[in-house]
Amino acid sequence: MNGRIWVALLVALLFGCDERTDKGSPVERFGLLETPAGQPLANAAITLANNVLGERTPFRLRGTWQKPTAAETRVIVTVYLIDGAAISSAYMVVVPTNCRCVFIQPAAFSAWMDDHTKRLPQMLQEDTTAVLAFMLLHEIGHIAHGDPGLFEEAHGGVALNLDATVQKERENAADRFAVDQVQAALEDKQAVDGWLAAVKMSMTLSGLSFNMSAMRMLEHFGATSLCSRAVFVDSGYSHPNFELRLIVANDLLSASPTSGDLLESFLTCRAKPNSGILLQRER
16 A cells, blocks of 8 residues: 555544444443553564555554654554453454454463363464564554444354455455565565564464364364365355465465465365365264
């Protein structure tokens, strides 16, 4: 996006936000509590994400516990660390409705990382900070596109499906925003901090996509062999298949024969009209 468009977006975000964005605490509005847990991890992830964003976008992440700079000219996206006692772990990292902010549940995120990096001995131990930083970039994508919190409007149910929905498209667009920021930072070797952060994120996504595929193939070998709907299609109507999102992002960044083969094999199974009817009962 060129500089003139970003300036227009900056003005719109600074002066055209919903009043509820800046009045009171959004944490209290949702009946939640903040927690000091996870601050070191969040600090490191915020730094990585901000380095990738660099000067190309108007956005800057800042935790509620972090001091503002003397002269702030960016659109601040506030990060809140949320106690998970009163909210589902499904909302691990999320932009709530009517708030230019991101909620992170540190305990839920740590549990998710353990599940995706330590569950099997074959898994790679990935950089937790880089994973969270990429998720933060995804959430900024929702803010940049003007659809924060709109996942809540997705029609309910967890049915296995391949239906195209507005909500899924919003998730894909936010993924692409995050990938575009990392790709731009990879190409800008003059901004060393951003380039190093982008390299770390790209390598981490590659390893995480391997872990996801290993989990599917080792824990659900039969489902993988028969292209079961249980693992290849979408579970619910608001978000696309997570493994597919991850390997798409990895392929966009890596553009390697290995990442391409991984994506092609997944899409081949996903496209089979009778994919996994025999294994829908598998859990």
